[in-house]
Amino acid sequence: MSLLNVALRCGQCRGPLGIFNPLARSFHTGQILLARQTKKVATPSKKMLAAKARRKSKTKKSIYDSEKMTLADAVSVLRAVEVASPNSTYELVVKTDMKKGTAIPRGRMSLPREPKAMSKDRILVFAEGRHLEEAKKAGADIVGGPELCDGIIAGRHRATVFLCIPSLLRAITPKLGRYLGPKGLMPSERRGTVTDDVATYIRRLKGSSEWRGDKSGVIRTPIAKLHYPVDDVVKNVRYFMNVVKRATGNLQDGKEKGKKENANKPSTAITKVILSSAQGPGIQISDA
Structure with missing residues (x-):
């Protein structure tokens, strides 16, 4: 064919x-x-999604969750480990989930029973008029106006704390912003170091010590001595944790809840609280 x-x-x-x-x-x-001939993918039903969620919830938790202890139990264990060194110091480590752009947690505290001698702060105050006289009477080490800026940069005026009244902040910022800013010493309204009530702030500094986290948001501080009674150690830890929770936005006072600035402030989550000693292990606290 x-x-x-x-x-x-x-x-x-x-x-x-x-x-x-x-x-x-x-x-x-x-x-x-x-x-x-292409097969269509079946859309999972609500029952299937619920069953999948239940299976995920039944997955094993972290193996370290079973190693957590209450604060009182952790203190007792470390005391038993350090029985030969009663003068050792408890160290408290607080790990926070510090996200990008979040400020490093820091603040000041005065523990109910201090584990070490208080370090004396050297206070420099930028003030004028009646504020200048009040700062001198309150015990400030160096008091003056913008003329102190050149001496600070040259190293003639050294201090561990810098305070400033609001009216002088714009005058000192251009010269000291790049010098004191990276050191965390630049007066700031957020930190409370820019204030009209300089005298009250100085008196509060005299009986407190500074704490701060590192770049990854980990806070380390000596919290008590091994020979302290258990109740004293617990009080110190509870007090410090309240201070940290306020600084990270996880705890707010009743007066602060009404303020818009605190209501909109994002909180930095606290992921772990660990108590340790010189020779003892690090114990994660379950009720911190």
């Missing part, structure tokens, strides 16, 4: 003019048929 006869008999192979076209025939592997 000739090719022309085949073309005349097969209608699929003929074009609109009856001319044979071998490429016009659609086989079973054509794009249209393959698209029809």
